[in-house]
């Protein structure tokens with residue numbers, strides 16, 4: 421079972437997300453967070469890796485960041501999350517702090533396109549969960565931050581076939597990558613960089 425502080429924050433965020441959807445709030449006012457099963461999946465991808473460095477594009481209020489940070493806490497590592505919306509940034513900081521994960525998760529404030537150019541680190545796992553029309557460009561920027569063996573995970577590839585079917589097809593056709601669509605929740609494209 422997850423530690424109590426983490427569990428309490430995740431459950432609260434799940435409740436808030438459900439309530440915002442029920443009230444029909446527009447997407448920009450909602451967290452647009454991943455499903456709990458996707459959170460567990462992300463946790464499972466990073467927890468077995470030693471010193472796992474994770475880059476997250478689209479941190480929102482911290483729901484997926486908390487799953488990832490709870491995962492890397494096991495064998496060491498860090499989550500660097502990028503977010504540009506001031507209200508989401510404030511909530512992200514509060515939620516990660518409340519979950520007791522500030523040692524394992526860090527937020528970079530600002531536009532991913534600008535901020536990525538300033539980041540020199542090399543990552544083992546990238547979680548791509550920003551605006552769908554930006555995935556292609558963000559993939560190529562993220563690819564500059566990884567080495568062979570790294571994993572790039574993109575959410576929503578089945579819930580948003582337009583434009584993301586093309587994203588998956590391009591990854592699967594690229595001989596320098598090994599890519600598979602995992603039909604979990606909104607659909608995840610898992611892409612391993614081979615060379």
Ligand SMILES: C[S@@+](CC[C@H](N)C(=O)[O-])C[C@H]1O[C@@H](n2cnc3c(N)ncnc32)[C@H](O)[C@@H]1O
Pocket residue numbers: 451452453454477478479480481482483484485502503504505508530531532533549550551
């Ligand atoms: C789908 S939500 C992310 C949900 C989050 N991964 C979770 O599961 O909790 C997308 C987020 O990406 C942010 N975003 C979109 N484009 C961005 C950009 N270019 N730079 C930084 N953040 C961006 C949005 O403000 C939004 O909060």
